[in-house]
Amino acid sequence: MAQIELKSVRKAFGAVEVIKGVDLTITDNEFVIFVGPSGCGKSTLLRLVSGLEEATDGQIVIDGEDVTGKPPAERELSMVFQSYALYPHKTVRENMGFALTVARMPKAEIAERVERAADVLKLDALLDRRPKELSGGQRQRVAIGRAIVREPRAFLFDEPLSNLDAALRVEMRLEIAKLHRRLAATMIYVTHDQIEAMTLADKIVVLQAGRIEQVGAPMELYMRPANLFVAQFIGSPKMNVVDCAPTADGVSFPDGQAMAYDAPHEDARKLGIRPEHITLLPPEDGDVRGRIDVIEELGSDTFAYVDVENVGLFTVRIVGHADLAEEAPAGLRFDREHIHLFDATDHAIRQ
Known part of the structure; x- marks a missing residue:
């Protein structure tokens, strides 16, 4: 060949x-x-x-x-x-x-x-x-x-x-x-x-x-x-991406909510995380809090679309069936090992 x-x-x-x-x-x-x-x-x-x-x-x-x-x-x-x-x-x-x-x-x-x-x-x-x-x-x-x-x-x-x-x-x-x-x-x-x-x-x-x-x-x-x-083109559903700003111990979001993160970076302007790397929890236990907008049951997976006001709509992937209700409040916990940060030019910040 x-x-x-x-x-x-x-x-x-x-x-x-x-x-x-x-x-x-x-x-x-x-x-x-x-x-x-x-x-x-x-x-x-x-x-x-x-x-x-x-x-x-x-x-x-x-x-x-x-x-x-x-x-x-x-x-x-x-x-x-x-x-x-x-x-x-x-x-x-x-x-x-x-x-x-x-x-x-x-x-x-x-x-x-x-x-x-x-x-x-x-x-x-x-x-x-x-x-x-x-x-x-x-x-x-x-x-x-x-x-x-x-x-x-x-x-x-x-x-x-x-x-x-x-x-x-x-x-x-x-x-x-x-x-x-x-x-x-x-x-x-x-x-x-x-x-x-x-x-x-x-x-x-x-x-x-x-x-x-x-x-x-x-x-x-x-x-x-x-x-x-590349982050948003590769992967289905695509990566969740929201605006953020660096803080002394993590990042903050446009609505004022903040998340502790042991690898903050002063150039971080956007945070990305894939749907399978978010855990749905009670509101008080999440890194950010929102409300379930839509639920899609696919049998093998459930997709929950959680609206965090003034931040964005997050797609959460759950394996199998999940007993969820639309309009219910929810907390989102981000897996720290799978967070992606991007600078003002949209280039990835390597951790």
Whole structure:
């Protein structure tokens, strides 16, 4: 497989620069996921790697070879798109082997590669069916199989599961994880789905407005976000963040409530804490006091939304069922080991 390096890569469409100097190394056999809000440039960056878009500046290097000016066919990469793009009149077998047929590869070798890919993707029994006879998940597996048979240096995925329903997304997410393990392949994957990013990636690249905000392992980004954007983007429900001010022994909040904290910092301007790191208690026992606004029962979890007047709405995650009442007063106790502080520029303050 391949190591892929992006060196000061930029992309502009006319006067609008959408990729603003990206430096990134993707190592051999690594599963890297690009995430970020709509319009951040993640799909454009993937298309630059594939050669479907031409870089305005910078270098794209694959296994030590500068491929910046090379067309897609010469980069030896395979791309799986959001749309299956299967030929409706061709069988699964013909769809998977079509690129090899166009390349005039011997029929015996095409058949061998298709059979091998079908075995990996559990498509053996479907090879003689046509796309209309397949489910959405099966069609996406065929699209992935079409990429596998080319035996590329790396696989590129552009939101491949976004057209599937929730159950099929879970099924295909597991299939892609197993596929990466079986093929030991370099993979770059674009998604807006946090669960896909957290469960599939060896490394997550968080993008905003054409720039990289942070790169790291999923739990590194979750537990040690570099800034407020990453803190609130990674994690679902997102991190609670409220304004604060430093005090001699902790922090205070806009409503005048204060919390003792043995690691105060003079630059602290915002405090963040994730829903699972807050304990719901009687009002007199909490670090701050508020009132339960809404309760969501999900079966495995309960989410309580607690309004602290003039401070903010806190999301509290409780495992299983909780006997709570809306409009009831409540105290919130923050786990001191999992408090995040941010300065006036929204950068994390490392404790």
